[in-house]
Amino acid sequence: MGDPVALVPIRSFAGMTRLTSVLDTRQRSDLARRLASRVLDAVSAAGLATIVITSSDDVARWAQENTAAVHEDPQIGLSEAVSSCVSAIGSTPWLVVHADLPLVTPRAIAVVAEASRSASVLAPSYDGGTTVIAGRGTFAFSYGIGSFQRHYASTPHATIIVSPELSVDLDTAHGLELLPELLGTEAITDN
Numbered sequence: 440m441g442d443p444v445a446l447v448p449i450r451s452f453a454g455m456t457r458l459t460s461v462l463d464t465r466q467r468s469d470l471a472r473r474l475a476s477r478v479l480d481a482v483s484a485a486g487l488a489t490i491v492i493t494s495s496d497d498v499a500r501w502a503q504e505n506t507a508a509v510h511e512d513p514q515i516g517l518s519e520a521v522s523s524c525v526s527a528i529g530s531t532p533w534l535v536v537h538a539d540l541p542l543v544t545p546r547a548i549a550v551v552a553e554a555s556r557s558a559s560v561l562a563p564s565y566d567g568g569t570t571v572i573a574g575r576g577t578f579a580f581s582y583g584i585g586s587f588q589r590h591y592a593s594t595p596h597a598t599i600i601v602s603p604e605l606s607v608d609l610d611t612a613h614g615l616e617l618l619p620e621l622l623g624t625e626a627i628t629d630n
Contacts, residue, residue, distance in 0.1 A: 443532035443555055443573055444490055445482040445548070446524050447507070448517060449475055451495040455539070461612045472501070474609060475538040479505050482536065484545035487552060492524050518580035525578060534560075534573040535580075539609045547604035559597040562605040563587040566614075570605050 452475075455467040462470065475498075482489050483506070491502035494512040502509050510524040521535050534551055536543070554560045555573035562571035569586045572578065574594075581589040591597065609615055 441532065442487055443534040443552055443575075444528060445487045446490050446492060446510075446521060446533050446535045447475070447478060447482070447538050448492040448512070448520055448535070449495070449498045449502075449538045450493065450512065450517075451498055452501075453495075455610070457611050458609070458615060461615060470609070471538070474541055475501075476505070478536060478538050478540055478543055479507060481543045481545045481548050485548035485552060487534065487548065490524060490528070492520050517582040521580050521582075522577070525576070530576065532556075532573070532575045534571065536571050537608060540570055540605060540607065541609055542604045542607050544604045547602050550602070551600055551605070554598045554600060557598075559594050560600055561587065561590050561594065561597045562600045562602060564608050565606045566608075566611070568608065568610075570608050571600070 452468045452471045455471050458467055479489055489507040490510050491498060491507045492510045492512050493499055493502065494514050499509045510527060512520040513523050525533055532555060534555060536548065551560050551562065551571055551573050560571070560573035561569060564570045567585045567587050569582065569590050572590060579593040607614060607617065
């Protein structure tokens with residue numbers, strides 16, 4: 440089996456609405472772009488091809504500028520968008536990685552890719568979500584709050600990778616508050 444292709448769902452750069460209480464529209468857009476760029480850079484440095492899943496023309500242009508292919512998001516929901524892309528690539532192994540991982544590294548992506556050669560892989564977020572899933576063929580995606588438990592229940596023989604680089608996602612104000620401490624820097628949104 441060859442290397443998996445990385446599937447990166449990005450609804451739009453105008454999202455991150457759970458951060459509305461702490462960031463204005465421009466800050467959320469800038470943060471979304473920077474995080475997505477970090478993820479694509481890590482995936483590329485790990486040697487994987489990338490498909491960005493989106494219905495946004497802005498994100499599609501950005502993806503193509505960053506040498507990623509684009510899959511049209513059917514706009515039904517995250518689980519359905521990822522399932523649509525997995526279906527479109529057929530038997531090609533895949534690795535879904537979310538675009539809001541501030542600590543992601545090429546090494547963390549490479550570890551998941553290697554582990555996926557022999558089993559499905561799940562990487563939980565610190566808050567019970569699922570930040571990375573790797574496999575081949577169809578999968579019962581069930582994103583949302585508490586998704587890791589649902590994904591694990593549907594794939595009990597999956598390899599679980601618990602990694603600081605993959606466990607922190609910035610989809611809540613709490614995650615954003617953790618970032619400066621984790622990085623030992625000022626907040627990512629400071630100008």
